Every structure is written in C-alpha cells, then in structure tokens.
Amino acid sequence: MSGIILCRTGRALKPLVLEEPGVQIYSLEELCYYIYNNIYILTNAFLDEKLIAFIRTEIKEPLLADKLEQLKCENAGLAEAVVTILKYVDYYDTAEIEQVKDLLAMLDTQNVYERMKMRADRFLEKGCYYSAISNYDKIVNGERDINLSGLFYAKVYHNLGTAYARMFFFEKAAKYFEEAYKIGQHEKSRKCYLAACRMAEGEEQIQDMQAPEEEQVLQRELELLTDNARYSDEYRAMQKMEHLKSDGEVAQYYKAIDDCMDRWKAQYKRYTS
Template sequence: MSLMILGTGRYAGNPYYVERFYVNLYSVEELCFMLVDKAELLDQDIMQRDMVRWLDEECDLSDLAHALYALLNQKGSTAAYVGTILEYVCLYPPEVIARTEEIVRDNEGLSPYERHKAKADYLLKERRYFAAMELYQSLLARTPDTEKFLQARILHNLGVACAGMFMYEQAADWFMKSHETDNRQESLLLYLASRRMNRSDKEYIDYIAEHPEYHDASLKVERMVERAAGTFEGSDENRMLVTLQVFKEEGNGVFGNTAPYYNEIERLTAGLKEEYRAYTV
C-alpha cells in the first residue's frame, strides 16, 4: 500500500512557468521537487516576485509568501529563499533540506562564467543541443583568455553537442580545440572517435598512420568502440532486429511474408527520428 501525501495549499488553476527549466508548476510540492532536483543550477534568478505572487494567489499560501517577500526586500540569499520554501512545505526530511541549502550556498560562490556554463550544461544533459550550443558559444565569446580551463571545458562540450546531433566533423574540430587548450586526454579520445565515425576504415587508418603520436590514443578509442558495439548488440532493439531478420529469411523461403520485418524496421526508424527531433528542439 502506498502512502498518501497531503498537499500544502491548493492546486493552482494557472501554472507558474519556470523558463530556465521549461516546466509548468501547478503546486508548491512540484516547486519543492524542482528545487531539490535542480539544486546545482539554482541562483538568484529563481527568486522572483512573480513566483511569490503565484504562491500567494494561486496556491493560497499567504504565510509562505509573506516570508519570501521579506527575504526579497532584505536581499536575502538564494539558499535562504530555497530553504524557507522547503522547510514550510516539509515534503523532504531535514537532511535533504540541509543538503539542498548547502549545494545552493556553494553555487553562490561560482563566477558568472561558471553559472552561465551550468545553464548550458543543463541543456546539454537534457539533449537540447542547439540551445546548449548557443549558450556555450555566447559564453566562449565572453570568457577571458585567463580562464583557459573553463574555455577548454566549453570547447569540449560544444563537441559533445555536435556529436549528439551526428555532426561528427564539427565535433572533431571542437574536441581538438579543447585538447589544444588544456591537453586533456578525454578530448583527444573523442576527437579521434569523431574522426573515426566520419571516415571510412581505410581513411581513418591512413590518418592514424600519418600521425603516429595518436597511436596509443587510437587503441583506447578502438576499445571504446568495441564496448559501445557490445552495448548495442545486447539492446532490445538489436535483439528484435536479429529475430526479425531470421523471420524475413525464413519467410522468403517458406511463408513469403516479409511484412513484419519491414514494419518493425519502420517502427524503429520512426522512433529514432522522433528522438532526433527532440534533440534539436
């Protein structure tokens, strides 16, 4: 038997839209979940009078709203703002609330560049690749040359975003720029992996032969590719395709019915297309 959780306030007739996270909130419990789940990404932008007004008018939480208005007027910290909401609602145990406040408090010490990167990192994690790239490129243009480590991380993640959209040529360029900035091994490996994905076997082998300095790294890439191939071979999609291939071959010789094979191919392809569209929103 599942436990019933009593709500605080009322369910909002009009949602509160949190632009950064692309989410509509209909209750203070949903707000609490977002604050805990996205604690690493919270900053002063979350402290909005519109949110407090929504809690007051839509969720009927005037006591909480008055406390938050006081914090805003006193220019209180983001950690205090988040903690006030979580403690009022009591959806989470004290240790979770304390840990969330600690995370938010630590993030308040980040530089403006690091906070901006955190927003782009969230979009990248959510596979919103175009939006992430726009933020990364905007940040890269404003990051001073003294921030070499940060520049390298931005360049690397631009490569990740391109690879996520199957733009392997562009991904390779970003990964190499990242590697040249801080000489990190991970960026070099992904540079070689991107080149491998965008070249025939012969072209890639010829490239490695022309660059003996990449020989050891290329061996690591091959091991990465083998592990990735093994993961796909064990996936449900691949097992289904293998099974259907058997039916197709037997159908041609016995039943003359290849429709299930091509129907499943169409279904899997449609799923991949939908997933790709979601990446590029």
C-alpha cells in the first residue's frame, strides 16, 4: 500500500476501544489498519456485539454491520469476518487482502500454543507486557505439549524474562532467563540471567559457575548502557525540565512536567493493557 488514501467512511464521535492493546478506533479505515497490522493477536472474540454496534451506530454503516451480524450468527471463522471488513472498506488492495487470508489459514493449522506464542510475541513487540505475560503464562503453566520442541519452550521462557525485565521486575526476569538457559542452553539467555541478577542485587556479586572475568565484562557492559542512557530522548527531556526550573520558567516547567506525566501514564496503560 502506498500513496494517499482518502477515507470514504464516516468518523465516529465515540471511539471503539479495544481494551487489550489499549487502542481507540474512530473510523473503518483505522479498523482496517489495526486488523492488517495486528493479525497475530486477533481471535474469534474480535467479532463481538461491541464491534458490530460501533459499525452500525457510530460509523453508520448498517450494511456492513448486517453482514458481520449474519457471520456471527453462523459462527463463521475469523478469516471470513476480517476479509469482509477489508473488502468492504477497500483500504487495502486485493493482493494485500489475499496475504491476510493466507496468513489466517496458516494460523488455523498451527498448534494452539504456537498461535498463543505468536500473539504473545506481538504484544511484547508492541510493549503490551502484561498481555504478553498472560499469554506466555498460559503456555508454561499449561499441559506440556510433546509435539513442541525444547527450543520452543526455551524461547517462551526467555521472552517471559524479557517482558518482566522491561518492567524492572528483575528477580522474576532472572528466574525465567535461568529456566530458558536450562532448556535451550543459549548463551543469550545465560547472559540475560546474569544481567537480571546484577540489576536485582545491585552491587552484590553474582554467584555463577563461570564467574570472575565474565562478571567484569558484564559489569562494563551495564555501565556502558547506563552511560548511553544519558543520550536518550527521555533523559534530555528531564534535563530540559531541570533547566526550565533553574531559569525560573515556572509555567513552561510545569507544562513540561504535565507532558511527561501524560507520556508515562500512556506508557503504563500500554504496559498493563
């Protein structure tokens, strides 16, 4: 898809709120964009009464709403509902819609845990850490599937560790990185385990079989990351606030604080959605 696309449908005054990813949708074009870019996390629950009511009353497209309502009554699959929406709006071309159909067909052939991992990976990528953890937990706490390799489970545990580490729960992160390393024997998981332990314990020494020299290397890497943080946009924004305060720019200083708090609140909502 390229170039300018004119929206031909109406814009809702009241948005459709998709709770899990924390997204607000105001038009059918936005809905199509969301579907196309989040196909891995969609489930049959996506086609619900709330979506149909939004299309009927807010977007004022009763024809599409009737089609979707009929599909729901017939217990049609997710693929049929998604393709109906995409074709109705004409936001994506035929080739792109066929790609979506093929992807959904492929997902239908996958093991339930494989689909769950793909959804969790997508949530992790988008920074929706609680949703990612929820899906990974269902895999590790469910009945072990003998058809799935140890490598699959090692990746799940590693990604669980990543999700917890990004929320600064380093003790939990260390636990899952360690489990990932036990199963998969990947150096990356072991290194992440050591780093999570270091972050959780502060200056205390990490107890590990392959210690001294490796600990020093790890410590230098963490110190380098800390130094590099000073060049991040967030750090610069904090410095700017400090300058505004010291220069007596009271109004601008408090506005900068409000903007910062709004960003953090939005980030927290995404984390916990």
